[in-house]
Amino acid sequence: RAFSSAPITATLFPGDGIGPEIAESVKQIFREAEVPIEWEEHYVGTEIDPRTQSFLTWESLESVRRNRVGLKGPMATPIGKGHRSLNLTLRKELNLYANVRPCYSLPGYKTRYDDVNLVTIRENTEGEYSGLEHQVVRGVVESLKIITRQASLRVAEYAFHYAKAHGRERVSAIHKANIMQKTDGLFLKCCREVAEKYPEITYEEVVIDNCCMMLVKNPALFDVLVMPNLYGDIISDLCAGLIGGLGLTPSCNIGEGGIALAEAVHGSAPDIAGKNLANPTALLLSGVSMLRHLELHDKADRIQKAVLETIAEGKYRTADLGGSSTTSDFTRAICDHL
Numbered sequence: 034r035a036f037s038s039a040p041i042t043a044t045l046f047p048g049d050g051i052g053p054e055i056a057e058s059v060k061q062i063f064r065e066a067e068v069p070i071e072w073e074e075h076y077v078g079t080e081i082d083p084r085t086q087s088f089l090t091w092e093s094l095e096s097v098r099r100n101r102v103g104l105k106g107p108m109a110t111p112i113g114k115g116h117r118s119l120n121l122t123l124r125k126e127l128n129l130y131a132n133v134r135p136c137y138s139l140p141g142y143k144t145r146y147d148d149v150n151l152v153t154i155r156e157n158t159e160g161e162y163s164g165l166e167h168q169v170v171r172g173v174v175e176s177l178k179i180i181t182r183q184a185s186l187r188v189a190e191y192a193f194h195y196a197k198a199h200g201r202e203r204v205s206a207i208h209k210a211n212i213m214q215k216t217d218g219l220f221l222k223c224c225r226e227v228a229e230k231y232p233e234i235t236y237e238e239v240v241i242d243n244c245c246m247m248l249v250k251n252p253a254l255f256d257v258l259v260m261p262n263l264y265g266d267i268i269s270d271l272c273a274g275l276i277g278g279l280g281l282t283p284s285c286n287i288g289e290g291g292i293a294l295a296e297a298v299h300g301s302a303p304d305i306a307g308k309n310l311a312n313p314t315a316l317l318l319s320g321v322s323m324l325r326h327l328e329l330h331d332k333a334d335r336i337q338k339a340v341l342e343t344i345a346e347g348k349y350r351t352a353d354l355g356g357s358s359t360t361s362d363f364t365r366a367i368c369d370h371l
């Protein structure tokens with residue numbers, strides 16, 4: 034794909050709240066960098082589509098299935114009964130089994146750490162999120178944590194493949210198998226099996242409580258981390274915090290058959306929506322993740338460099354980073370750096 038000149042069609046969900054503003058910024062910057070992508074834009078519907086049981090239409094889902102690649106802004110699930118949440122619909126319908134979050138310190142944007150450079154890979158379909166909870170008798174409830182060999186192998190396989198493709202050296206499986214012997218035990222067993230096929234990548238297992246302590250003491254100890262769903266939810270937010278938080282953190286969801294749906298980690302930020310104040314960095318870096326998935330590394334590098342330089346320079350920064358620039362000023366500054 035990197036060598037063909039035909040444009041690639043990608044689905045774009047601008048989303049709600051600040052979504053349209055930051056999506057506009059991404060489109061502008063991608064145009065400036067001459068990224069060979071044509072966007073197919075889809076908006077969340079105003080009524081429930083009976084075919085999806087959700088405000089996401091069947092056509093939107095088909096668009097991602099057809100293009101196999103997309104970028105998603107924040108979506109606020111409308112309130113009301115009788116429908117599935119938007120994120121759940123996307124996750125289930127597109128079988129988005131892994132959530133990938135690269136976290137690295139942004140040069141020139143000071144946090145407590147200068148040397149974070151890690152990637153969390155979260156299993157996204159089972160574990161404690163299987164939705165199997167019930168009351169046994171009054172005062173006693175039960176929740177089932179499901180771990181399957183199939184889903185564990187699939188996410189482990191993705192983690193090692195990612196490590197190899199991105200020139201990373203180590204994969205750490207995060208677990209609590211000393212207590213969750215059967216479930217986390219099976220997860221680890223699958224990781225070990227996959228590790229054997231990648232002798233060039235160092236494999237280690239770290240108990241989650243120890244992992245938290247190590248991350249906070251010295252995040253540079255980690256490279257690629259792979260883990261079951263709930264641990265991934267918590268650890269990936271912890272890691273986002275290490276580098277400066279919501280406005281900066283990209284992510285990408287990997288689905289069956291190589292679908293990639295990149296998205297910012299933050300929500301729709303209704304408090305600043307429509308005011309030209311939002312920081313587009315997280316969505317932009319998610320777009321960069323998407324370009325890397327498409328092996329458009331030249332374009333990805335160029336855009337990433339321009340964003341980092343603009344932030345490091347410090348002249349144009351949005352309010353969440355302590356600056357006073359608008360979304361459009363910041364966007365223009367990035368275009369100038371291109």
Ligand code: ATP
Nearest residue numbers: 109279280299300301302303304305311312313353
């Ligand atoms: P939602 O219900 O969609 O998650 P929320 O009210 O939880 O919305 P978040 O989007 O999660 O809001 O944001 C939490 C805080 O972080 C808000 O104060 C918001 O303004 C800020 N924030 C989030 N994303 C950005 C961004 N891209 N740029 C600037 N500030 C942001």
Ligand code: MG
Nearest residue numbers: 299300301302
């Ligand atoms: Mg939120």
